[in-house]
Each structure stands twice: as C-alpha cells, then as structure tokens.
Amino acid sequence: MQPNAKLEDYSGVWVVVERSESEIDPVVLELLGKAWDLAKKRNTSVTAVILGKHADQESKKLGIHGADNILGVHCPDVQDYEQEFYTRVLTELVHERKPEIILIGATPQGRDYAPRLSKRLNTGLTADCTGLDIEETTGNLLQECPTYGGNIMAIIQTVSSRPQMATVARGVFKPKIRTKASKVKVEKITYCFDATRERASTVDIIEQDGETRDVRDAEILVAGGRGMESSENFGLLEELAREIGGKVAGTRSACDLGWIEKNCQVGQTGHVVKPRLYIACGISGAIQHTIGMQDSEHIIAINKDPEARIFSIADTCIVADVLEFIPAFINAIKRFRNS
Ligand SMILES: Cc1cc2nc3c(=O)[nH]c(=O)nc-3n(C[C@H](O)[C@H](O)[C@H](O)COP(=O)(O)OP(=O)(O)OC[C@H]3O[C@@H](n4cnc5c(N)ncnc54)[C@H](O)[C@@H]3O)c2cc1C
Structure with a gap:
C-alpha cells in the first residue's frame, strides 16, 4: 500500500x-x-x-x-x-x-x-x-x-x-x-x-505435447501417489489407464519424486479436475489433493491403510496393496474383454 x-x-x-x-x-x-x-x-x-x-x-x-x-x-x-x-x-x-x-x-x-x-x-x-x-x-x-x-x-x-x-x-x-x-x-x-x-525475458514459448498429458479434460483419471513406491510402478497406472480409456495423474508427492510430470498434478497447487471416474491409487487423501478431485462423479480409492483419509470421500473403498491389486484388476479387465 x-x-x-x-x-x-x-x-x-x-x-x-x-x-x-x-x-x-x-x-x-x-x-x-x-x-x-x-x-x-x-x-x-x-x-x-x-x-x-x-x-x-x-x-x-x-x-x-x-x-x-x-x-x-x-x-x-x-x-x-x-x-x-x-x-x-x-x-x-x-x-x-x-x-x-x-x-x-x-x-x-x-x-x-x-x-x-x-x-x-x-x-x-x-x-x-x-x-x-x-x-x-x-x-x-x-x-x-x-x-x-x-x-x-x-x-x-x-x-x-x-x-x-x-x-x-x-x-x-x-x-x-x-x-x-x-x-x-x-x-x-x-x-x-x-x-x-531486462534481466529476464521470454525466449520462446513451447507448447507441451498435450495429447496424453492434459489431465484437465479427461473423463477417466487413474491417479497415483507415494504408495505406488516407484516411477516403474507408475507403468502399471499407464497400463490400467490404457485399458479403460483414461489418463494418468498424480499427487504432488508423486510429481516431486519425478514419477510423473508436474503438469499432471491434481490438487490445490495443481489442476482441479472433475472426471466421471477418478481412481486414487496409493493416495492418502490430504486436503490439498482432495480439493482438486473431490467433485469427481465417482471415486474409487485403493489404499492398504483402512484409516486412510481418501476413503472418507471415496464412493468405492478398496483396502489392498496397490501393487497386488492393480495387476489383478488389469488381468480381470482383459479376461472380461476377451470372454
Ligand atoms: C501449500 C501446499 C500445497 C499442496 N498442494 C498439493 C497439490 O496440489 N496436490 C497434492 O496432491 N498435494 C499437495 N500438497 C501436498 C499434500 O499435503 C500431501 O503431502 C500429498 O498430497 C500426499 O501425497 P500422497 O498421498 O501421494 O502421499 P502420502 O501422504 O505419503 O500417502 C501415501 C499413501 O499410500 C498408501 N500406501 C503406501 N503403500 C501402499 C501400497 N503398497 N498399497 C496401497 N496403499 C499404499 C499409504 O497408506 C498412504 O495413505 C500440498 C501441500 C502444501 C503444504
């Protein structure tokens, strides 16, 4: 002032x-x-x-x-x-x-x-x-x-x-x-x-390849958190997303760990999304994350901790180890499709 x-x-x-x-x-x-x-x-x-x-x-x-x-x-x-x-x-x-x-x-x-x-x-x-x-x-x-x-x-x-x-x-x-x-x-x-x-100036503006990575308009989002344990395990989320026609997103922790691009972060300091289906995998449900996805039409949460906060806003709660559950889920989808 x-x-x-x-x-x-x-x-x-x-x-x-x-x-x-x-x-x-x-x-x-x-x-x-x-x-x-x-x-x-x-x-x-x-x-x-x-x-x-x-x-x-x-x-x-x-x-x-x-x-x-x-x-x-x-x-x-x-x-x-x-x-x-x-x-x-x-x-x-x-x-x-x-x-x-x-x-x-x-x-x-x-x-x-x-x-x-x-x-x-x-x-x-x-x-x-x-x-x-x-x-x-x-x-x-x-x-x-x-x-x-x-x-x-x-x-x-x-x-x-x-x-x-x-x-x-x-x-x-x-x-x-x-x-x-x-x-x-x-x-x-x-x-x-x-x-x-000026000391700082814009040299060039490069549009990000948005084909697979713009999570804002996705109808189905498969989001991963620290519970996915590694960037390699994010490959499971990519596979699940491919099977069900969705895109992969992440929590800030997952983005900070470099498991997924920053542009895919959902939450208070990321994107606010409202997909038809949000599958939260190994995500605790901190308010800074849920603010960005709580208005999704249907939320499925998979977490090994039955007390995880994400379950309080999820429509479907699955208490399981994501690293066991997701491969089994992908196989079940494939079997169902081929039957
Ligand atoms: C100013 C500010 C802004 C922020 N903005 C954002 C934001 O925009 N978006 C955001 O996401 N966060 C944001 N955060 C960070 C936020 O507070 C949380 O720290 C973050 O969301 C936690 O991410 P997480 O759920 O991946 O990790 P954690 O909180 O560590 O949770 C990991 C979860 O995985 C479960 N788990 C572990 N292993 C397994 C397994 N094998 N199988 C199943 N479950 C497992 C655990 O039980 C746990 O619930 C912000 C914080 C601040 C202070």
Missing part, C-alpha cells in the same frame, strides 16, 4: 486477463464470475485488465462473464508474456487507480508475477485460494486456504493494506453468464517498455 494512502481510498475489483495466442484462459472467466459476486456485495465494479492488444476483441466475452470495464494496456515492443512488463505496468496502474481487490489465475504465469507485484505494492497475497468471499462492511476479502498440513481451512484477511491480492487455480470457481446485456467500457493505454534491457 502506498504511504499516506487510506484503506477507503481503494475500490473496485480487478481481474488480470491471461490469454494464449488464440483465446482467454478459462480461469479468467471463472475469476470474473467471482469478482462479479464480490463487487455486488461492495456496490462497486469489475475491471478486466488485459496486457496486450486484444482489449477490443475480447471485450464482449469479458463483459458477458462479469466485467463492467476493460482496461487494455498495449506495448508495441512486447508480444508475449514478460514478467517485468506485467509487474511494472500493474504496479503503476494500481498506484494510480487504487483497486480494492486484484484476482489473478494461479497459472505458471500468474504464479510468476503475482508475488513480485504484491511485494512492490507492499501488500498481502494469498496464493491458491480455494474460496473467496467478502466482509461487506469492511471490504476485507475472506480468502480460504488449507493450512497446517491441511488440518485447518484458514480464512486469511489482509486487514491493514490494500489492494488485497489472491490467486486461484483453474476449476475452483464456475464461470457465470450475464443474462442482461450491459455496456462494457473499454479504455486503452499505450505503454513504452524496453524488454531488451
């Missing part, structure tokens, strides 16, 4: 837009829906801040999903995401316009610049929120986040500084659609920024 500024000098909810080459990231539309709710409670407006040249092109879509205003900042010399460009432009805009709340997607990009921005603004940032609400009288943002190893759902507030900043992963909120068309105000600014003088 700027020295000499008062809490009441700040108003309005901002959502920072993230856009790939062709479209807006879905998390932006989800955040706009939440921003709309928060703004209504504070009797204020929602501004979508878009860095790049797409303000006009995207105004209709952003408006339908909850934005009242679009603020487009274009820099002719910046084509792709630049960490310092985002940080510097947003710092200056916030100092000038004083929004009360800034919502950012917990994407690799958002996770990159949001902490820098909060430091420069001298304010708080709650990362990977799993819920957001507002105290109408004070304007304090109620930022829900699991803490202490998931034993407590904390409600974090930034009571003494503004703006209040939060990041939220894709899939936590549902996008909303405005039924009544309202006029969206578009304001455009040109900003001069010399990216060549």
Whole structure:
C-alpha cells in the first residue's frame, strides 16, 4: 500500500486477463464470475485488465462473464508474456487507480508475477485460494486456504493494506453468464517498455505435447501417489489407464519424486479436475489433493491403510496393496474383454 494512502481510498475489483495466442484462459472467466459476486456485495465494479492488444476483441466475452470495464494496456515492443512488463505496468496502474481487490489465475504465469507485484505494492497475497468471499462492511476479502498440513481451512484477511491480492487455480470457481446485456467500457493505454534491457525475458514459448498429458479434460483419471513406491510402478497406472480409456495423474508427492510430470498434478497447487471416474491409487487423501478431485462423479480409492483419509470421500473403498491389486484388476479387465 502506498504511504499516506487510506484503506477507503481503494475500490473496485480487478481481474488480470491471461490469454494464449488464440483465446482467454478459462480461469479468467471463472475469476470474473467471482469478482462479479464480490463487487455486488461492495456496490462497486469489475475491471478486466488485459496486457496486450486484444482489449477490443475480447471485450464482449469479458463483459458477458462479469466485467463492467476493460482496461487494455498495449506495448508495441512486447508480444508475449514478460514478467517485468506485467509487474511494472500493474504496479503503476494500481498506484494510480487504487483497486480494492486484484484476482489473478494461479497459472505458471500468474504464479510468476503475482508475488513480485504484491511485494512492490507492499501488500498481502494469498496464493491458491480455494474460496473467496467478502466482509461487506469492511471490504476485507475472506480468502480460504488449507493450512497446517491441511488440518485447518484458514480464512486469511489482509486487514491493514490494500489492494488485497489472491490467486486461484483453474476449476475452483464456475464461470457465470450475464443474462442482461450491459455496456462494457473499454479504455486503452499505450505503454513504452524496453524488454531488451531486462534481466529476464521470454525466449520462446513451447507448447507441451498435450495429447496424453492434459489431465484437465479427461473423463477417466487413474491417479497415483507415494504408495505406488516407484516411477516403474507408475507403468502399471499407464497400463490400467490404457485399458479403460483414461489418463494418468498424480499427487504432488508423486510429481516431486519425478514419477510423473508436474503438469499432471491434481490438487490445490495443481489442476482441479472433475472426471466421471477418478481412481486414487496409493493416495492418502490430504486436503490439498482432495480439493482438486473431490467433485469427481465417482471415486474409487485403493489404499492398504483402512484409516486412510481418501476413503472418507471415496464412493468405492478398496483396502489392498496397490501393487497386488492393480495387476489383478488389469488381468480381470482383459479376461472380461476377451470372454
Ligand atoms: C501449500 C501446499 C500445497 C499442496 N498442494 C498439493 C497439490 O496440489 N496436490 C497434492 O496432491 N498435494 C499437495 N500438497 C501436498 C499434500 O499435503 C500431501 O503431502 C500429498 O498430497 C500426499 O501425497 P500422497 O498421498 O501421494 O502421499 P502420502 O501422504 O505419503 O500417502 C501415501 C499413501 O499410500 C498408501 N500406501 C503406501 N503403500 C501402499 C501400497 N503398497 N498399497 C496401497 N496403499 C499404499 C499409504 O497408506 C498412504 O495413505 C500440498 C501441500 C502444501 C503444504
């Protein structure tokens, strides 16, 4: 917060837009829906801040999903995401316009610049929120986040500084659609920024091979945890997934151990997924994991510990050693198919 500024000098909810080459990231539309709710409670407006040249092109879509205003900042010399460009432009805009709340997607990009921005603004940032609400009288943002190893759902507030900043992963909120068309105000600014003088710059953006590895849209997910014991044993999950037409995902522990790519992590700091079937293999069921999969239509959990937390949210609970159960399960599927 700027020295000499008062809490009441700040108003309005901002959502920072993230856009790939062709479209807006879905998390932006989800955040706009939440921003709309928060703004209504504070009797204020929602501004979508878009860095790049797409303000006009995207105004209709952003408006339908909850934005009242679009603020487009274009820099002719910046084509792709630049960490310092985002940080510097947003710092200056916030100092000038004083929004009360800034919502950012917990994407690799958002996770990159949001902490820098909060430091420069001298304010708080709650990362990977799993819920957001507002105290109408004070304007304090109620930022829900699991803490202490998931034993407590904390409600974090930034009571003494503004703006209040939060990041939220894709899939936590549902996008909303405005039924009544309202006029969206578009304001455009040109900003001069010399990216060549910065210490860090984007050299290239390489799309990941998403054919087998995008777990977000899978109808069936076979997820493995530390109970799988090794990366070789993850091969069993690949085989099971192939047999039933699913994809393989993992817990953070499994990703950290290098048993599966980071991009396949499910949970608070990974992806939020809602497949028709989620098979949790050797997963304890820590809240940071279950937040990302608890809305799956049907959950099968396999764990050798009958007290495992995952069983409290599973529809089908199998107490067994995964390394014995999964090969037997695959054989049974094959036998059934051939019979
Ligand atoms: C800020 C923060 C964010 C986090 N974000 C995420 C996130 O996005 N996603 C995530 O997953 N985690 C996340 N975590 C980590 C989370 O708290 C847990 O540590 C993690 O989910 C545990 O992973 P796991 O279930 O694979 O391992 P463990 O908790 O070690 O569980 C292994 C389970 O396997 C069972 N098991 C062992 N051997 C066998 C066997 N042979 N057969 C059957 N069962 C067996 C055990 O009984 C146990 O229940 C986060 C933590 C923090 C602090």
